[in-house]
Amino acid sequence: MTEASNKSSIAVVIPCYQVRDHIEGVLDAIPNYVDGIFCIDDACPDKSGDFIEKTSIDNRVTVLRHSCNKGVGGAMITGFDAASKAGYDIAVKIDGDGQMDPDLICKFVAPIVSGDADYTKGNRFWDSRSVAEMPKVRLFGNAVLGFMSKFSSGYWRVMDPTNGFLAIHLSVFDLLDTSKIASNYFFESDMLFRLNLVRAVVLDIPMQAKYGDEVSNLKIHKILFPFLLGHGKNSFKRFIYNYFLRDFSLASLEFILGPLLVCFGAFFGAWHWYLSAFEGQQATSGQVMLAALPMIVGLQLILSALNFDITNEPKLPIHRLMKRDW
Known part of the structure; x- marks a missing residue:
């Protein structure tokens, strides 16, 4: 760590749910420059909190407990x-399953x-070698979710939104508004959306993905539609808030007129295609232009x-x- 880092106090947060076999090694690997460690027993059936209190001699560790399971987002x-x-x-925030290297905390x-x-x-997509080692289902799932996250969060240069290795200035x-942040596996993506609303700067940290023989928890068929x-x-809430409530600019008009023009051109063209195909009414050149031109202009407005x-x-x-105070 640099000298400047000594001016800031650092805490590590570890959600604990069925991590009893790994949590001891995770705690032992947390660097000395970390000032505090909060382990959240998220109603763990293995009683991870009790296990930590019995085995850990690190005086930085504080165990917090949930009476009912709130999910990884709620624990965070x-x-x-x-x-x-x-x-x-x-x-x-790091996970308690040993898949995140505590030595990377300084980089975050x-x-x-x-x-x-x-x-x-x-960001596990930064290094091509890391991408090559990633299981194909994870690669596909994270790529799709990453693209959707760009629209909803407004952080177009951020990738790998489901990555749970993260740090934040408190x-x-x-x-x-933490009461509205998703508590399930959508919480990382929802955090980005909430951060954009307060205009926070988000930065990706390159890290290498380490996958052994463990089974992926990313079930595309189960999370794709809920995430979508x-x-x-x-996306809808962000555009309304950023472009119509907090601010109003030329882009606000483009977001309104663009889709309207595209829809008008598409419906107008479809209607006259129907008349031509089933009613025998030939479309005039003016009608063709009246269908095509709004779609072209509308698409240009959307892109702008x-x-x-x-x-x-x-x-x-x-x-x-x-x-x-720092």
């Missing part, structure tokens, strides 16, 4: 909230400490609005503007 929110109330500056924290980001997350976390629905809702949205990604970390 509990840990981040506890770290914020305890006065820590930055919180890092460094951009936040230097003031270059509010939130950092892992002054930014305090700005989020979640991304669709978030999307280009504005891409370039409008947050660039100034908001935690630098917050009054918080």
Whole structure:
């Protein structure tokens, strides 16, 4: 860690659910520069919290318990909230199954400490070697989900949205409405959407995917449609809030007129195609142009609005503007 990092206190948050066989090794591997560790027993049937309290001699460890299972997102929110109330500056979330290397924590924290980001997350797609080693179902699933996440979150340069290795400045976390963040496996993607609403800067951290013989938890047929629905809702809410409530610009008009023109041209053309095919009424050149031109202009407006949205990604970390002692 750099000298600057010593000015910031760092907490690690570990959701614990059926990780009893791995959690001891994870805790032993957490670096010394980490100031606090919060382990959340998410109503674990293996009683991970009791096991940690009996076996761990690390005085940095605090065990928190849920009376009922709230999911990995709910456990993360509990840990981040506890770290914020305890006065820590930055919180890092890692899993308790041993698949995330604690030695990488410094890479996730460094951009936040230097003031270059509010939130950092892992990206397993950065290295072509890592992609080649990734199971094909994970590769396909994460690619599809990553593309959908770009629309819903507004972070067009961020990939691998389901990656759970992440860090956040807690002054930014305090700005989020945590009661609305998804508590299931959609929480990483939902976090990005919530972060965009407060204009937080998000940065990808390259990391290598390590997959052995473990069975993938990513069941495409089970999560694709729920994730698609979640991304669709978030996309709609983000565009309404960013382009019609908080601000109104030329892109706002383009987002309205573009789809309207495309729909008008498509319906007008389809109707006259029907009349030509089944009623014998030949379409005139004017009718053809009246169908084609709105679609062309509308598509250009949509592309222009999307280009504005891409370039409008947050660039100034908001935690630098917050009054918080370091």
